[in-house]
Amino acid sequence: xxxxxxxxxxxxxxxxxxxxxxxxxxxxxxxxxxxxxxxxxxxxxxxxxxxxxxxxxxxxxxxxxxxxxxxxxxxxxxxxxxxxxxxxxxxxxxxxxxxxxxxxxxxxxxxxxxxxxxxxxxxxxxxxxxxxxxxxxxxxxxxxxxxxxxxxxxxxxxxxxxxxxxxxxxxxxxxxxxxxxxxxxxxxxxxxxxxxxxxxxxxxxxxxxxxxxxxxxxxxxxxxxxxxxxxxxxxxxxxxxxxxxxxxxxxxxxxxxxxxxxxxxxxxxxxxxxxxxxxxxxxxxxxxxxxxxxxxxxxxxxxxxxxxxxxxxxxxxxxxxxxxxxxxxxxxxxxxxxxxxxxxxxxxxxxxxxxxxxxxxxxxxxxxxxxxxxxxxxxxxxxxxxxxxxxxxxxxxxxxxxxxxxxxxxxxxxxxxxxxxxxxxxxxxxxxxxxxxxxxxxxxxxxxxxxxxxxxxxxxxxxxxxxxxxxxxxxxxxxxxxxxxxxxxxxxxxxxxxxxxxxxxxxxxxxxxxxxxxxxxxxxxxxxxxxxxxxxxxxxxxxxxxxxxxxxxxxxxxxxxxxxxxxxxx
Amino acid sequence: xxxxxxxxxxxxxxxxxxxxxxxxxxxxxxxxxxxxxxxxxxxxxxxxxxxxxxxxxxxxxxxxxxxxxxxxxxxxxxxxxxxxxxxxxxxxxxxxxxxxxxxxxxxxxxxxxxxxxxxxxxxxxxxxxxxxxxxxxxxxxxxxxxxxxxxxxxxxxxxxxxxxxxxxxxxxxxxxxxxxxxxxxxxxxxxxxxxxxxxxxxxxxxxxxxxxxxxxxxxxxxxxxxxxxxxxxxxxxxxxxxxxxxxxxxxxxxxxxxxxxxxxxxxxxxxxxxxxxxxxxxxxxxxxxxxxxxxxxxxxxxxxxxxxxxxxxxxxxxxxxxxxxxxxxxxxxxxxxxxxxxxxxxxxxxxx
Ligand code: SF4
Ligand code: SF4
Numbered sequence: 001x002x003x004x005x006x007x008x009x010x011x012x013x014x015x016x017x018x019x020x021x022x023x024x025x026x027x028x029x030x031x032x033x034x035x036x037x038x039x040x041x042x043x044x045x046x047x048x049x050x051x052x053x054x055x056x057x058x059x060x061x062x063x064x065x066x067x068x069x070x071x072x073x074x075x076x077x078x079x080x081x082x083x084x085x086x087x088x089x090x091x092x093x094x095x096x097x098x099x100x101x102x103x104x105x106x107x108x109x110x111x112x113x114x115x116x117x118x119x120x121x122x123x124x125x126x127x128x129x130x131x132x133x134x135x136x137x138x139x140x141x142x143x144x145x146x147x148x149x150x151x152x153x154x155x156x157x158x159x160x161x162x163x164x165x166x167x168x169x170x171x172x173x174x175x176x177x178x179x180x181x182x183x184x185x186x187x188x189x190x191x192x193x194x195x196x197x198x199x200x201x202x203x204x205x206x207x208x209x210x211x212x213x214x215x216x217x218x219x220x221x222x223x224x225x226x227x228x229x230x231x232x233x234x235x236x237x238x239x240x241x242x243x244x245x246x247x248x249x250x251x252x253x254x255x256x257x258x259x260x261x262x263x264x265x266x267x268x269x270x271x272x273x274x275x276x277x278x279x280x281x282x283x284x285x286x287x288x289x290x291x292x293x294x295x296x297x298x299x300x301x302x303x304x305x306x307x308x309x310x311x312x313x314x315x316x317x318x319x320x321x322x323x324x325x326x327x328x329x330x331x332x333x334x335x336x337x338x339x340x341x342x343x344x345x346x347x348x349x350x351x352x353x354x355x356x357x358x359x360x361x362x363x364x365x366x367x368x369x370x371x372x373x374x375x376x377x378x379x380x381x382x383x384x385x386x387x388x389x390x391x392x393x394x395x396x397x398x399x400x401x402x403x404x405x406x407x408x409x410x411x412x413x414x415x416x417x418x419x420x421x422x423x424x425x426x427x428x429x430x431x432x433x434x435x436x437x438x439x440x441x442x443x444x445x446x447x448x449x450x451x452x453x454x455x456x457x458x459x460x461x462x463x464x465x466x467x468x469x470x471x472x473x474x475x476x477x478x479x480x481x482x483x484x485x486x487x488x489x490x491x492x493x494x495x496x497x498x499x500x501x502x503x504x505x506x507x508x509x510x511x512x513x514x515x516x517x518x519x520x521x522x523x524x525x526x527x528x529x530x531x532x533x534x535x536x537x538x539x540x541x542x543x544x545x546x547x548x549x550x551x552x553x554x555x556x557x558x559x560x561x562x563x564x565x566x567x568x569x570x
Numbered sequence: 571x572x573x574x575x576x577x578x579x580x581x582x583x584x585x586x587x588x589x590x591x592x593x594x595x596x597x598x599x600x601x602x603x604x605x606x607x608x609x610x611x612x613x614x615x616x617x618x619x620x621x622x623x624x625x626x627x628x629x630x631x632x633x634x635x636x637x638x639x640x641x642x643x644x645x646x647x648x649x650x651x652x653x654x655x656x657x658x659x660x661x662x663x664x665x666x667x668x669x670x671x672x673x674x675x676x677x678x679x680x681x682x683x684x685x686x687x688x689x690x691x692x693x694x695x696x697x698x699x700x701x702x703x704x705x706x707x708x709x710x711x712x713x714x715x716x717x718x719x720x721x722x723x724x725x726x727x728x729x730x731x732x733x734x735x736x737x738x739x740x741x742x743x744x745x746x747x748x749x750x751x752x753x754x755x756x757x758x759x760x761x762x763x764x765x766x767x768x769x770x771x772x773x774x775x776x777x778x779x780x781x782x783x784x785x786x787x788x789x790x791x792x793x794x795x796x797x798x799x800x801x802x803x804x805x806x807x808x809x810x811x812x813x814x815x816x817x818x819x820x821x822x823x824x825x826x827x828x829x830x831x832x833x834x835x836x837x838x839x840x841x842x843x844x845x846x847x848x849x850x851x852x853x854x855x856x857x858x859x860x861x862x863x864x865x866x867x868x869x870x871x872x873x874x875x876x877x878x879x880x881x882x883x884x885x886x887x888x889x890x891x892x893x894x895x896x897x898x899x900x901x902x903x904x905x906x907x908x909x910x911x912x913x914x915x916x917x918x919x920x921x922x
Binding site for chain 1: 573578583647688808860869916
């Protein structure tokens with residue numbers, strides 16, 4: 001592809017050109033299934049299952065107890081680490097229990113959850129926004145974001161406050177509205193209907209970060225969203241924010257990919273984007289930041305796209321966190337689907353249980369029929385066609401990674417940059433042999449991580465052992481030194497005291513006279529004492545002679561095993 | 571409610587391996603038709619025999635290895651091997667050449683390595699080289715273009731020649747050379763090579779009916795047709811365009827360079843590009859993905875290497891056409907090329 005041509009919207013200044021993402025694919029977009037109706041709300045669920053673990057990082061700790069009445073927006077789980085996220089009651093009601101419940105997680109894990117029975121009143125706790133947020137202290141704004149439990153709403157769930165507080169020198173904030181995954185349209189609807197919240201959220205984020213440039217990237221398959229943002233930008237009079245229309249191509253919304261498309265810079269491997277002065281947030285996160293700061297509302301709901309051929313009334317729903325997916329399926333008239341996917345068809349994960357609650361990371365519930373997303377055919381051998389190479393946005397060699405991952409040649413996989421794979425699935429999507437490439441990479445990554453961890457621990461143990469050895473040796477040396485010094489001191493004392501010397505001499509003479517034989521064996525051979533080197537030589541000669549003797553006997557195994565008999569078993 | 575578990579991605583492009591390989595066969599049709607039109611029924615026999623033997627051998631070996639037969643056959647890779655070898659063989663080579671060559675190609679070119687995807691060498695070219703080395707006479711007698719003979723060889727003569735070794739009036743492959751009908755002759759590449767070797771100048775060597783046209787009678791059309799099918803493969807991204815581009819460019823540059831220095835000893839670039847197996851090799855054989863280099867830069871080098879080798883073998887070597895040897899030699903180099911040309915991954919560009 002040629003370098004993308006500047007689009008009309010770039011005229012707003014700031015971005016002179018776009019860079020072309022290497023690779024990528026263009027699966028059927030399927031967004032029109034869900035993006036034509038406004039965001040709807042759901043009837044209040046009978047029960048909410050609010051997990052303490054809805055984000056990357058440590059789960060929050062519950063701060064309410066069973067039987068307690070809570071108000072909407074009240075803190076029910078506190079982030080104790082500063083690197084997770086607070087959790088709030090999604091509505092007013094009574095805490096029924098605090099117990100283990102299925103999490104919204106690829107492995108179907110369970111975790112501590114607050115089970116809340118709504119009272120139907122939607123009664124908010126007392127809260128107030130910071131009206132003049134663009135003049136407020138950045139620290140106060142950041143604190144609001146932290147309190148409100150905001151995490152990345154694009155699906156990754158990284159705690160927003162922790163990301164904002166990284167402390168690197170930044171120059172650019174990027175708002176990610178690319179929404180490149182097929183089917184998903186929640187960001188699209190959000191930008192169409194609440195563009196001003198996105199823009200204001202972006203301004204707050206800029207203030208917190210102290211950056212003077214904000215780029216908003218939106219794929220060109222969302223003209224209405226672009227129009228709405230455009231209008232909101234003009235209305236706000238904000239001149240530091242720039243809107244960029246990207247060619248629609250998966251995965252242009254990947255963090256590293258969007259940074260490259262907008263700035264031409266690559267995030268160095270294994271580093272955070274802040275090392276190149278860029279920070280990215282999802283547009284929905286920005287809107288949540290706005291609500292938290294300007295209105296004082298913590299994150300208690302999110303917009304979820306409910307779509308797929310198995311959904312009767314596809315669309316976008318504003319869903320209280322903790323709402324069981326089953327309620328969403330009921331409300332949207334679901335039938336005939338064969339799996340449930342949280343996220344899109346490219347990177348989403350399947351649910352095992354429709355009781356799984358909606359959490360902060362659940363951007364889309366996809367309920368496809370068998371005909372729509374059939375299970376993949378059996379994998380066939382790799383023909384090395386290289387289509388995966390052309391599709392890979394990370395410029396990797398997926399087919400080589402596959403060979404190495406399958407053969408367990410982990411060091412080669414690492415050398416071919418396995419850990420730069422973003423698991424976007426573009427390679428598996430194009431593979432004519434239907435090889436589940438990404439699964440191979442995941443397994444290999446897990447294996448290598450486990451190995452590294454084991455090695456790290458072994459290394460740790462070795463260090464500890466060596467440190468202990470060194471300490472013991474040092475202590476022994478010190479002890480010997482002390483002893484030596486004490487002896488010398490005593491000698492010196494003796495030398496200085498002729499009386500004592502005489503007494504010792506007399507005692508020695510007595511004992512020699514009494515038991516002359518007793519002294520003999522104790523004394524070392526005279527010549528050895530005189531010349532330690534000679535003694536060593538003699539010892540070596542003796543050892544050689546012994547070895548020779550053994551050899552001539554034919555080094556009988558029985559003898560060797562005999563010689564080990566007395567040794568303690570290892 | 572039972573929900574299916576599946577790892578992402580949940581969607582894949584509709585194209586599957588069988589469809590992929592069948593495209594190769596379809597793309598070879600124009601070239602095959604041109605060959606048929608130029609040289610007659612022999613082409614059909616060869617392709618048919620090679621395909622039949624290749625598929626039968628594949629099925630037999632899989633049965634012996636107790637592997638599922640159906641998926642391996644529906645992926646059509648044996649069919650492609652058969653088609654390509656069939657197109658590369660002289661049209662009236664005896665039937666056992668086709669059977670022996672394609673059986674060997676599948677058995678020792680592919681299955682002994684563990685089947686599809688694991689073979690280091692292009693199976694069709696392995697079969698071809700085996701035949702060329704074992705039966706040099708049969709493998710270098712080409713058919714005379716039908717237009718150049720008074721009474722073109724018909725279906726029965728062709729069948730009889732291939733299956734019984736002699737035509738209906740008892741002419742053999744070798745004797746046909748000098749017979750009144752002269753149904754067989756050397757290919758233009760072979761002819762020019764022999765003539766040059768005997769001390770003739772290039773213009774003298776080219777002064778023969780079979781070398782008429784811009785690159786040898788009929789051959790130009792055959793090559794154009796293969797080139798056309800090949801372009802289709804490239805556009806559909808079934809063949810990687812870098813390999814034929816590299817190969818043809820190298821051939822062009824070398825042929826131009828040499829013919830500029832001594833136009834009476836070296837054939838020009840057009841003659842080289844549109845003769846022999848050039849286009850078939852460039853688009854259909856060198857691009858066999860299993861045995862080619864896989865990195866983008868590696869593929870350039872792979873193609874260029876083949877182009878250089880083809881020219882060198884044709885011009886200075888002992889065989890009239892060098893495609894098979896060139897491909898096999900570069901197959902050997904492919905893993906190294908891949909290793910040396912690992913692309914710079916995202917985030918590894920300018921190390922800060
Ligand atoms: S796309 Fe599939 S078959 Fe082709 S090289 Fe990649 S892994 Fe192999
Ligand atoms: S999943 Fe990894 S290897 Fe495959 S295309 Fe995406 S980044 Fe490349």
